[in-house]
Amino acid sequence: MKSNVFAGLVAMAALFMSTGLQAQTMRPFLDFKTADAIRDHCLASADQAGHAVAVAVFDDGGDLMSYSNHGASPAAAAVAQWKGRSAAVYRRATRETATWNAPTAPMIATMEGGVPIFAQDGTAIGGVGVSGASSEFDAACGTRATEAANLLVTRPASKSK
Incomplete structure (x- = not known):
């Protein structure tokens, strides 16, 4: 009986080892500190230019990471989120997606004002x-x-992540 249990354990260990442990690879991502820095830099630029704007920063999956409505209207706040999510999901500036003639595509913005964010290696973040x-x-x-x-708003020509 002990030899059967031992043989079973050896077989199970061999099975697990044959599947191999896949190494995890690190990929760039947008963290909250950087998202807040992007938001704050834009708000400061707008304030200096005398504009009240809303700024929304999204991760590569289209999830809101940082947001501020700095005196803009509620409509502008909603539009900022629409533009940012579109840029994140489609990985294209909304100036470009506005020309696609696909107004019913989910989350697609058709007004300029949203830009994608890429890491230096071209990874969409x-x-x-x-x-x-x-x-x-x-x-x-x-x-x-x-x-x-x-960070970048256009992917380097040699990258397609």
């Missing part, structure tokens, strides 16, 4: 949406804030 000023200012504000965090 989120998106930021800004609303309350002109669409051009909104997009520039999100872009400058992302770049101030040492």
Whole structure:
């Protein structure tokens, strides 16, 4: 009986070893501190320019990580979230998605002001949406804030993650 139990344990150990333990690989991600820094940088830029804006920062799955409605209207607040989530999920600036003629696609923004966020290696890690000023200012504000965090709003040409 003991030999059967031992043989069973050896067989089970061999089975587990044959499946192999897969090493986990680290990939860049957007953390809360960086999301808050992007939000705060954009709010400071808008304040300096005399604009009341809402800023929403999302992770690569489209989950809200940081948000502030800095005196913008409730409508602008909703639009900032719409733009940011679209940029995160589609991994394209909303200026581009606005030209896709796909208005019924889920979560797609059709107004400029949302930009995707990429790590330096080209990994998509989120998106930021800004609303309350002109669409051009909104997009520039999100872009400058992302770049101030040492991140990118366009994926390097050789990457496709």
